Amino acid sequence: MSQSVSGVLPNNPGASDDHVEIECRSVTSGYLGSRVLHKVSFRVSEPSVYVVLGPNGAGKTTLFRTLAGILRPYEGEVYIGGEPIDRQSSRDRLHYLTHLDGLPDGLQVRESLEFFGRAEGARSQDVDRVLDQLEIRDLSAKFPSQLSAGQRKRVSIARIFLRERSIYLLDEPTANLDPKAAREIRELILKLSRDKVVLYSSHNLFEAREIGR
Amino acid sequence: MATPNADYTSRSLLSVTVRRASITGRFYLVYGSFISSLLGVILAHFSAASFSASYPLFVPIFGVVGSMGGLVVFTSDRTKGVLEYLIAYGYSPRRLFADALLTTMALVGVVMGISDSASLGVYFAEGNPVTSNLVIGVGVYAVPMAFACAAFASTMGVYWTTLSSPRQGINSPVGLIPFIGILPALVTLLTIVTLTLSGPLSTDTLLLVLGSAMGIVAFLVIFLVAGMGRFLRRERFLSPS
Numbered sequence: 001m002s003q004s005v006s007g008v009l010p011n012n013p014g015a016s017d018d019h020v021e022i023e024c025r026s027v028t029s030g031y032l033g034s035r036v037l038h039k040v041s042f043r044v045s046e047p048s049v050y051v052v053l054g055p056n057g058a059g060k061t062t063l064f065r066t067l068a069g070i071l072r073p074y075e076g077e078v079y080i081g082g083e084p085i086d087r088q089s090s091r092d093r094l095h096y097l098t099h100l101d102g103l104p105d106g107l108q109v110r111e112s113l114e115f116f117g118r119a120e121g122a123r124s125q126d127v128d129r130v131l132d133q134l135e136i137r138d139l140s141a142k143f144p145s146q147l148s149a150g151q152r153k154r155v156s157i158a159r160i161f162l163r164e165r166s167i168y169l170l171d172e173p174t175a176n177l178d179p180k181a182a183r184e185i186r187e188l189i190l191k192l193s194r195d196k197v198v199l200y201s202s203h204n205l206f207e208a209r210e211i212g213r
Numbered sequence: 214m215a216t217p218n219a220d221y222t223s224r225s226l227l228s229v230t231v232r233r234a235s236i237t238g239r240f241y242l243v244y245g246s247f248i249s250s251l252l253g254v255i256l257a258h259f260s261a262a263s264f265s266a267s268y269p270l271f272v273p274i275f276g277v278v279g280s281m282g283g284l285v286v287f288t289s290d291r292t293k294g295v296l297e298y299l300i301a302y303g304y305s306p307r308r309l310f311a312d313a314l315l316t317t318m319a320l321v322g323v324v325m326g327i328s329d330s331a332s333l334g335v336y337f338a339e340g341n342p343v344t345s346n347l348v349i350g351v352g353v354y355a356v357p358m359a360f361a362c363a364a365f366a367s368t369m370g371v372y373w374t375t376l377s378s379p380r381q382g383i384n385s386p387v388g389l390i391p392f393i394g395i396l397p398a399l400v401t402l403l404t405i406v407t408l409t410l411s412g413p414l415s416t417d418t419l420l421l422v423l424g425s426a427m428g429i430v431a432f433l434v435i436f437l438v439a440g441m442g443r444f445l446r447r448e449r450f451l452s453p454s
Contacts, residue, residue: 031448032446032448065297065451068301069300069301069303070297070300070301070447070451071447071448072447088303091301091302091303092303096298096301098294098297098298100293100294100297100452100454101293101294102293102294102295102297102298103293103295104233104286104289104290104293104295105233105237105285105286105289105290105293106232106233106234106236106237106286107229107233111229115226115229116298116302118224118226118229119224119226119298119299119302119304120224120302121224159298
């Protein structure tokens with residue numbers, strides 16, 4: 001991926017630096033020395049849904065992992081809210097979701113949410129709120145192996161609503177879901193992430209159009 | 214706008230991870246605790262001399278087997294993307310590695326606690342005395358060696374898991390690591406048995422063999438832990454799927 005995201009994510013040249021939520025400055029990144037992203041630059045300021053569209057292997061996941069601070073860029077810098085991504089305060093401004101459910105083995109749904117809630121400093125009441133908000137309270141006592149793919153995804157998404165953040169990085173969150181479940185998940189994400197900066201990656205043009213409406 | 218949480222990284226997941234490892238690795242935990250307790254109790258009941266001589270040598274092996282839940286959880290977390298989410302939350306790979314190691318240590322503690330309580334309980338209930346061999350065997354060798362071997366197995370397992378593609382079953386790291394983990398204890402046991410064939414072992418020789426074994430395992434563990442930052446880059450903690 002070489003600056004190809006610039007066409008999708010506006011550089012917002014008129015935006016003041018005070019309001020820049022995500023800034024990617026000439027970032028080169030990849031895995032174990034191999035370079036997947038080459039000098040990618042963009043800025044995102046206004047709360048909205050931004051779709052990162054590209055075929056499989058284009059580097060969308062690498063971009064999202066770099067923005068989330070999971071991968072360290074070989075060159076360039078990533079700033080979240082004006083601060084480098086390696087600062088905890090930057091990480092605390094964003095939520096990250098992938099196509100992987102990431103539900104820990106050996107924990108029931110409620111315990112899974114408490115596990116991640118603990119990791120990000122949420123409270124027990126937050127878990128209760130999210131269980132109701134996403135209508136998954138009836139799944140509370142189930143283990144991941146007892147859930148359908150759509151239910152697992154719903155629980156996985158519940159995690160990102162435990163605490164309010166200003167930025168949501170959603171990397172193909174509906175991958176591997178059937179069309180009906182995928183639409184439900186997209187609607188849920190859009191409904192719950194109003195007034196936020198949402199970066200949503202997809203390789204599906206139909207999905208990109210729908211989410212970017 | 215999110216409110217930054219100052220004490221974020223102090224939020225330990227260790228207790229939850231230990232509980233998960235106990236549940237997910239319950240087969241290993243029950244097997245390790247039960248078999249070592251059973252053998253210990255039988256030996257303590259029927260032959261105090263045999264108990265003093267052999268219990269300390271085999272119990273570390275079951276300590277390693279019983280603690281595999283820590284590695285099971287780590288491997289599963291990597292494959293399912295849990296580690297990736299935790300890194301995004303700000304947990305460092307080093308901390309995730311430390312959690313896996315500490316979880317293993319906690320499980321060894323459970324196995325050793327159950328086994329030692331049952332076996333030594335029967336031994337003393339039978340009216341047997343505290344001997345220097347027993348004190349050296351259990352206190353100086355068995356307990357530290359069980360922890361050292363489990364740390365060795367866990368560290369090797371983390372390396373193997375993160376440096377390879379996920380595999381299932383007996384051919385996976387979780388399937389094979391117990392065999393690697395028990396090697397130091399097994400080699401020590403065989404060395405002592407071999408030395409015993411040529412005559413009774415003096416306490417000095419016994420201490421030398423046990424101390425050397427412990428030293429080698431401790432060195433390997435320290436080497437692997439210290440090399441983590443160099444060999445296990447953060448990309449290795451991400452799910453390959």
